[in-house]
Amino acid sequence: xxxxxxxxxxxxxxxxxxxxxxxxxxxxxxxxxxxxxxxxxxxxxxxxxxxxxxxxxxxxxxxxxxxxxxxxxxxxxxxxxxxxxxxxxxxxxxxxxxxxxxxxxxxxxxxxx
Amino acid sequence: xxxxxxxxxxxxxxxxxxxxxxxxxxxxxxxxxxxxxxxxxxxxxxxxxxxxxxxxxxxxxxxxxxxxxxxxxxxxxxxxxxxxxxxxxxxxxxxxxxxxxxxxxxxxxxxxxxx
Numbered sequence: 001x002x003x004x005x006x007x008x009x010x011x012x013x014x015x016x017x018x019x020x021x022x023x024x025x026x027x028x029x030x031x032x033x034x035x036x037x038x039x040x041x042x043x044x045x046x047x048x049x050x051x052x053x054x055x056x057x058x059x060x061x062x063x064x065x066x067x068x069x070x071x072x073x074x075x076x077x078x079x080x081x082x083x084x085x086x087x088x089x090x091x092x093x094x095x096x097x098x099x100x101x102x103x104x105x106x107x108x109x110x111x112x113x
Numbered sequence: 114x115x116x117x118x119x120x121x122x123x124x125x126x127x128x129x130x131x132x133x134x135x136x137x138x139x140x141x142x143x144x145x146x147x148x149x150x151x152x153x154x155x156x157x158x159x160x161x162x163x164x165x166x167x168x169x170x171x172x173x174x175x176x177x178x179x180x181x182x183x184x185x186x187x188x189x190x191x192x193x194x195x196x197x198x199x200x201x202x203x204x205x206x207x208x209x210x211x212x213x214x215x216x217x218x219x220x221x222x223x224x225x226x227x228x
Contacts, residue, residue, distance in 0.1 A: 034216065043117075043203050043219035044156065089155050098169055099144050099210035101217060103155035 002027060004092050006104025013111050019077040021107045023090035026071065030092040034101070035064065035075050038087045047088075048075070080111045116140075117220035119204050125226045128194060134223045136187040136204030144168075144210050145187040146217070147179060148203040156203055156219075162187060163210050194227045201225075 005024045013019045023033075031052055036044035050057045050064040050073065057064045063076040077084055090104040117138045126132050136145065144163050148156035161169035162181040176198075178190040187204055201224055207217040 032215075036219075041201075041222075041224070043119075043201075043221045046216055046218060049216060087153075099146065099161055099163070099207060099215070099217070100158055100169065101156075106153070106155055108153075 002102055004090060004102050004104045006090050006107060008107060009105065010108045011110070013080045013109065015080065015082060015111055015113050017080050017111075019080045019084065019109055019111070020074060021088055021090070021109075022072065022074045023092075023104050024070075024072045025092050025102075027092070027094070028071070029094045030102075031095050032093045033064070033066065033073050034091050034093075035062075036089045036091065036103075038089065038106075044089060077109075080109075082111045082113050085109055085111050117204055117206055117218050119202075119220035119223050121223060122221065123224045123226075125228060126191065126194065127228055128196070130194075131190070131192045133191065134189040134202055134204075134225075136189075136206075136220055137185055138206040138218075139185055140206065140208075140218070141184075142206035142208050142218075143184060144207045144215070145181060146205040146207075147177075147187070147189050148205060148219075150201040150203055150222070160189075161210070168210065191225075194225075196227050199225055199227045 034049035035047045038044040061078045066073045091101040147159040150156045160179045165181045180188040201222040203222045204220040208215045
């Protein structure tokens, strides 16, 4: 119940294409869902986050879609660029007094020029 | 400013050494975290501090000893580590422990190699 399942494990997209990464969760107590982008040798950087009272959130080329009934959320990267090549982690957290983020296993994205 | 600063960036230590990792943030955040990340894996939570008090220890071996001297600083003291402890150690901070949309910001990490 504490898991967040992320797919695909790796993804190759042509420049200008749409990258889509999916995550699913079981615990309905989760109420905050961030996405992190991580480049090799660097720490994860917060990309975008959503709460379950919103079905979609867009920031620039990055969009989170959230389906509360299906307990799924996804990251869409529009007009993917080679500079987007990185590992992406979805995560989930309960509003509680722990602050603990539960991470998905990660997706390595390669955008080909 | 959403910066969490970690030092050193790289550290090589022997199994009998004692060393410390340092983390600093000036965002006024009251929650700070240590994570461990192995290659091609997600970060794993080690410790959580809230208002300078240890809130969570995820059953971490005692050879890792956290310390929070004040609300801006977080240390991780290392002693008698094993080669399997080699990893990227990440510090993070958030405004609090997760009420509302308290975002967690990560530092760049310390790449630790135990020889």
